[in-house]
Each structure stands twice: as structure tokens, then as C-alpha cells.
Amino acid sequence: xxxxALLSATYLGRLFGLSERMATLIGVGVGxxxxxxxxxxxxxxxAKEEDASYAIATIMVFGAIMVFLFPxxxxxxxxxxxxxxxxxxxSLDNTAAAVATGFAYSEAAGNLATVVKLSRNALMGVVxxxxxxxxARKGLxxxxxxxxxxxxxxxxxFLLGFLAFSLLATxxxxxxxxxxxxxxxxxxxxxxxxxxVGLSTEFSRMKAGLKPFLVGLGVETVAAAVSYVMILLLLGx
Amino acid sequence: xxxxxxxxxxxxxxxxxLGSARYLPGxxxxxxxxxxxxxxxxxxxxxxxxxxxIAIGMLLRNTIKIPQIFVPGINTYEFxxxxxxxxxxxxxxxxxxxxxxxxxxxxxxx
Numbered sequence: 001x002x003x004x005a006l007l008s009a010t011y012l013g014r015l016f017g018l019s020e021r022m023a024t025l026i027g028v029g030v031g032x033x034x035x036x037x038x039x040x041x042x043x044x045x046x047a048k049e050e051d052a053s054y055a056i057a058t059i060m061v062f063g064a065i066m067v068f069l070f071p072x073x074x075x076x077x078x079x080x081x082x083x084x085x086x087x088x089x090x091s092l093d094n095t096a097a098a099v100a101t102g103f104a105y106s107e108a109a110g111n112l113a114t115v116v117k118l119s120r121n122a123l124m125g126v127v128x129x130x131x132x133x134x135x136a137r138k139g140l141x142x143x144x145x146x147x148x149x150x151x152x153x154x155x156x157x158f159l160l161g162f163l164a165f166s167l168l169a170t171x172x173x174x175x176x177x178x179x180x181x182x183x184x185x186x187x188x189x190x191x192x193x194x195x196x197v198g199l200s201t202e203f204s205r206m207k208a209g210l211k212p213f214l215v216g217l218g219v220e221t222v223a224a225a226v227s228y229v230m231i232l233l234l235l236g237x
Numbered sequence: 238x239x240x241x242x243x244x245x246x247x248x249x250x251x252x253x254x255l256g257s258a259r260y261l262p263g264x265x266x267x268x269x270x271x272x273x274x275x276x277x278x279x280x281x282x283x284x285x286x287x288x289x290x291i292a293i294g295m296l297l298r299n300t301i302k303i304p305q306i307f308v309p310g311i312n313t314y315e316f317x318x319x320x321x322x323x324x325x326x327x328x329x330x331x332x333x334x335x336x337x338x339x340x341x342x343x344x345x346x347x
Contacts, residue, residue, distance in 0.1 A: 096318050104287040114322060156317040165313055165326035165333065174327055183328035191271035192264065194287050198294020198312020199303070212262030 005220025008028035034216070058213055062220060064201040070102045081108040083231060089116025090227035096197050103190065121156050263310015267317075270294050 070092070074084045084105045092098035095117055102113025129150055168174065174182065255300070274290030281289075297303065 064295060068288060071285075071288070096315065099318065099322070100291060103310060104285045105282045106285070111325070114325065115270075118322070121347040158323055159324035161319075162326045165323055169327045179328045183267050186321045186324035186328070189317040189324065191275070191286075192317040193314050193321060195270035195274065195294050196291040196311055196317065198296075199267070199298050199300060199311045200293035200314065201295050203299055229313065232293040 008014050057202060059094055060197075061203060061213075062203045062217075063092065063094040063100075063197065066092055066220070067097055067101045067104055067197075070101045074105050074109075082104050082112060085112025086116055086231045087111040087224070087228055088113040089120070090231070091220070091224040092117070093223075094191055095121060099190065100197055103194075118159060118162065122159055126151065147198075259306075260310040260313055263307040264313060266307050266310065267314065270297065 039206055049212065070084075073079075074087075079087070085102055088098055088101045088105070088109065089112065092113075094099055098117040099110060099114050103110030129147060132150070169179065256307075270293050271286075272291045273293055277289040277293070278284050278286035299344040
């Protein structure tokens with residue numbers, strides 16, 4: 001999905017005459033995990049901050065639209081929680097939007113969407129490194145000195161917390177009461193998150209106009225379609 | 238770790254504590270908007286509150302100018318997302334059957 005998104009962003013971007021860096025940014029945003037991926041890549045390919053800010057606004061608006069659109073499609077097509085969770089986790093760009101969309105369908109779908117999205121996030125560093133190396137080869141940025149440090153600096157650290165907690169829980173470290181309490185706490189934190197997603201979505205910030213939006217839309221549609229087919233093949237439903 | 242470094246870190250974390258007060262208004266707003274979403278969802282059958290929380294938030298953001306005092310707190314939502322995900326992991330083993338996640342892992346790590 002990631003590579004498809006990147007390729008189609010570059011292609012569509014060229015079609016619409018966007019700068020290559022901008023196209024790469026939007027592609028990465030849609031392909032991996034939205035805002036944080038864009039910020040990570042901005043540094044890696046030395047893009048302009050302005051480009052990044054527009055790209056982020058576009059991704060946010062997109063996420064907000066998908067939160068409403070995906071469950072609608074899901075109910076229309078009668079998708080199972082499992083299918084919907086995979087689909088959302090694979091095709092939505094922004095982690096917050098993916099989690100929100102999953103939970104907008106059902107709790108089971110939300111849990112699955114989150115986990116699937118997290119495993120994509122874990123790969124973010126690798127993709128950014130490859131892009132940085134490609135740009136370096138083209139002479140568009142400085143060389144990458146230490147690849148391991150580069151990867152580590154882009155690894156989402158909270159995933160370590162996630163892994164640690166699931167390991168502890170699997171080992172039976174928490175009693176059922178504690179699990180319930182932590183789960184409740186997590187639900188309240190998600191409530192704050194969802195409100196924040198809405199409050200951070202500003203339509204007028206997409207100043208760059210229609211073109212980047214259309215490129216994003218094209219990429220997102222391709223990503224959603226590709227992951228839909230992929231899940232069909234994978235789950236054999 | 239020298240004493241000097243330690244004092245520096247200590248004073249930095251104290252500053253952090255004092256500075257965190259500025260996040261409060263925005264976090265309260267997040268809570269109000271989210272809870273409002275929950276209330277509205279109670280009146281509309283077959284919907285999840287998520288949609289309403291986001292819709293109300295977007296409505297606010299795009300119709301009125303959010304006072305500056307709320308902005309730092311609103312921006313903390315990614316922190317709540319990450320913390321929520323980490324805590325969710327505690328309840329994860331009993332909620333999700335391992336086989337359902339396995340295909341995803343195989344696919345991405347192959």
C-alpha cells in the first residue's frame with residue numbers, strides 16, 4: 001500500500017504539475033501515517049515548511065472525511081468488523097483518523113484498525129530512509145550518515161510502550177480489575193483524541209487550493225481500493 | 238550523570254509542571270466536546286459517539302475562531318491517542334484473538 005501510494009502520488013502530482021517534493025510529501029502522508037510521516041519526511045528530503053503545513057492540513061481534512069465515509073460504505077456493503085478493521089487500518093493515513101474510523105464502525109473494528117495501523121507505523125522509518133537515500137542519490141539532499149540512528153530517530157517510540165503493555169498483559173501481570181480500569185482509561189483518552197481530531201481540522205488551511213487535495217484524493221482512493229482487494233485475497237472472504 | 242546535569246534536569250521538569258497549566262483549558266474543551274458527542278449519540282440510534290465528537294469539533298473549529306487559550310491543550314490530542322493506545326494494549330490479549338491479527342503481521346513482516 002505504501003509503495004502504491006508513493007508511486008501514484010508522484011504520478012498524479014506530475015500530472016497536476018506539483019513540485020516533486022510536495023508530491024512525495026502527500027504520497028508519504030497518505031501511504032503511511034499522515035502527519036508524523038510528513039514531518040519526518042520533511043526533514044529527510046529538506047522540503048519547505050510551507051509545503052508540509054499544507055500537506056498536513058490536507059491530510060487532516062481527508063481523515064475527517066474518511067471517518068464519515070468509511071463506516072457509511074462499510075454498512076452499505078455489510079462488511080464484517082474484522083474486514084472493516086483491516087481495511088481502515090491499511091488504507092487510512094493518519095493514525096488518529098484510522099483509530100477514529102475503526103471505532104466509528106464498532107469496537108472490535110476499532111481495536112483491529114489500531115493494531116494494523118500500528119504495524120504500518122513501525123515501518124515508517126524504513127520507508128523514509130529509502131526515500132532519503134533516493135533523494136541523496138539524485139543529489140537533492142545530503143548523504144545519510146548513520147542509517148541505524150536515522151531509523152531509530154523515526155521509530156514511533158510509543159510503540160515500545162504498546163509492546164511492553166501487551167507483553168505484561170499476556171504474561172498475566174494485570175488482574176482482571178486492573179485490565180478493566182486501564183481499558184476504561186484508554187477509552188476516556190480516546191474521547192479526548194476524537195474531539196481533538198475535530199478541533200484540529202481546519203478547511204481554510206488547505207490554502208494550496210484544489211490541486212494537492214485532488215492528488216490526495218486520487219492517492220487515497222487508490223490506496224483504499226488496493227487494500228480492499230488485498231484483504232479480499234488475504235482473508236479469502 | 239553529574240550533579241550539574243541532575244539540577245538542570247530537575248529544574249526543567251519543575252518548569253514543565255508549571256507550564257502544563259496552560260494545557261488545561263484546551264484539555265477541558267476536548268473533554269466537553271467529546272462528552273457532548275457521547276450525549277448526542279445517545280439520542281441517535283445505531284451510531285457511535287466518535288462521529289459526533291469529531292463533527293462537533295469540526296463545527297467549532299470552522300465556524301468560530303478558537304481563542305488562543307485553548308490551542309495548547311487542543312494540540313495534546315496526539316498525546317492522548319498514544320497513551321490510549323498503550324493502555325489499550327493491557328486489555329488487548331483478552332479482546333482480540335491472536336489468529337485474527339496473524340495475517341496482518343505476516344503480510345507486513347514478510
